[in-house]
Amino acid sequence: MQFTSGIVEQAVEALSSFPGIGKRTALRLVMYLLKRPEMEVAHLADALLKLKTELHLCEVCGNVSDHKKCHVCVNPNRSEEVICVVEDFSDLMAIESTAQFKGKYHVLGGLISPMDGVGPDDLNIASLVGRVEHALVGEVMMALSATVEGDTTMYYLAKKLKPHGVTITCIARGIAVGGEIEYADEVTLGRSIAQRTEYLL
Amino acid sequence: MQFTSGIVEQAVEALSSFPGIGKRTALRLVMYLLKRPEMEVAHLADALLKLKTELHLCEVCGNVSDHKKCHVCVNPNRSEEVICVVEDFSDLMAIESTAQFKGKYHVLGGLISPMDGVGPDDLNIASLVGRVEHALVGEVMMALSATVEGDTTMYYLAKKLKPHGVTITCIARGIAVGGEIEYADEVTLGRSIAQRTEYLL
Numbered sequence: 123m124q125f126t127s128g129i130v131e132q133a134v135e136a137l138s139s140f141p142g143i144g145k146r147t148a149l150r151l152v153m154y155l156l157k158r159p160e161m162e163v164a165h166l167a168d169a170l171l172k173l174k175t176e177l178h179l180c181e182v183c184g185n186v187s188d189h190k191k192c193h194v195c196v197n198p199n200r201s202e203e204v205i206c207v208v209e210d211f212s213d214l215m216a217i218e219s220t221a222q223f224k225g226k227y228h229v230l231g232g233l234i235s236p237m238d239g240v241g242p243d244d245l246n247i248a249s250l251v252g253r254v255e256h257a258l259v260g261e262v263m264m265a266l267s268a269t270v271e272g273d274t275t276m277y278y279l280a281k282k283l284k285p286h287g288v289t290i291t292c293i294a295r296g297i298a299v300g301g302e303i304e305y306a307d308e309v310t311l312g313r314s315i316a317q318r319t320e321y322l323l
Numbered sequence: 324m325q326f327t328s329g330i331v332e333q334a335v336e337a338l339s340s341f342p343g344i345g346k347r348t349a350l351r352l353v354m355y356l357l358k359r360p361e362m363e364v365a366h367l368a369d370a371l372l373k374l375k376t377e378l379h380l381c382e383v384c385g386n387v388s389d390h391k392k393c394h395v396c397v398n399p400n401r402s403e404e405v406i407c408v409v410e411d412f413s414d415l416m417a418i419e420s421t422a423q424f425k426g427k428y429h430v431l432g433g434l435i436s437p438m439d440g441v442g443p444d445d446l447n448i449a450s451l452v453g454r455v456e457h458a459l460v461g462e463v464m465m466a467l468s469a470t471v472e473g474d475t476t477m478y479y480l481a482k483k484l485k486p487h488g489v490t491i492t493c494i495a496r497g498i499a500v501g502g503e504i505e506y507a508d509e510v511t512l513g514r515s516i517a518q519r520t521e522y523l524l
């Protein structure tokens with residue numbers, strides 16, 4: 123790309139550092155911004171900056187929050203007995219939108235992945251052990267991705283937490299609702315048979 | 324989406340105003356930014372802001388530029404005799420990267436499109452007429468998209484400029500290089516036959 127302006131080039135370079143956004147898409151975004159009012163662009167720049175300057179990680183669970191503690195942790199109506207462990211706050215948002223879970227959360231900030239150089243010490247694990255030790259937690263529910271990294275992390279956490287006398291559970295893995303058996307992969311189908319539940323009338 | 328942080332929500336809203344970026348992609352971008360150093364995010368915010376505060380439109384041709392006149396207009400090695408008319412600066416960049424054009428440019432900033440409420444007065448047309456009137460321009464080369472809007476704009480400009488005694492040309496439309504005749508659409512194929520050129524050995 124031959125740029126006729128250093129300012130445009132810088133903006134394209136900065137935007138194309140995003141995952142999944144190449145130079146051409148970045149140029150399209152820049153052209154869009156050029157046509158928007160200055161106020162709107164200033165608002166965007168400010169919103170991005172605030173992510174680094176004003177956003178807190180909840181000191182209890184590690185969730186992103188506008189305050190020192192997140193709104194789930196300070197909510198007295200949520201049960202202290204179950205902690206749901208998730209990889210990132212986007213998973214927490216997904217679970218919240220099901221309205222099926224009324225306990226508290228713990229956000230790891232990633233999964234154990236030796237391939238990417240991520241070990242247990244890089245994750246928000248120590249404080250989870252602390253919460254299980256000192257509070258009235260009866261169950262730790264693992265809601266991690268069904269991948270090698272998710273399974274590794276779950277195994278590590280179960281080993282760490284079991285000695286403290288909590289029940290470790292894992293969200294069900296099986297045929298997705300609306301999914302057809304014919305198209306399910308063998309591992310998923312096998313797991314869904316092994317973990318079949320009684321059909322109650 | 325249930326946000327647990329107003330700051331995250333604002334950033335997602337701002338990013339998802341971009342064309343082609345939905346809420347889920349915006350959330351992915353926000354999660355990426357949260358993992359980057361503050362310096363990098365500040366650099367991005369600054370680069371976007373500069374687009375509105377420091378970028379100029381060249382006072383001669385309307386191209387984006389870091390200065391009052393763009394580097395094409397101030398280049399004494401570029402011919403004053405041909406002006407290439409383009410829709411936007413990204414088209415100018417595309418033509419520059421072919422290294423086939425050694426004249427000057429004129430950037431319209433859009434195309435005439437009654438459906439979108441864009442008329443001739445909304446575009447950078449008056450200054451083009453001025454350039455043709457007062458300078459030694461012999462040819463105006465139209466490099467506009469081969470769409471209804473492009474053709475409408477070309478027709479309008481030709482009507483305006485012809486009385487000033489300039490030659491109006493249009494970049495060739497036909498089978499793309501590498502394209503197979505079998506898959507070319509009828510209109511393009513028809514046009515490429517009507518505008519056939521002599522094959523010189």
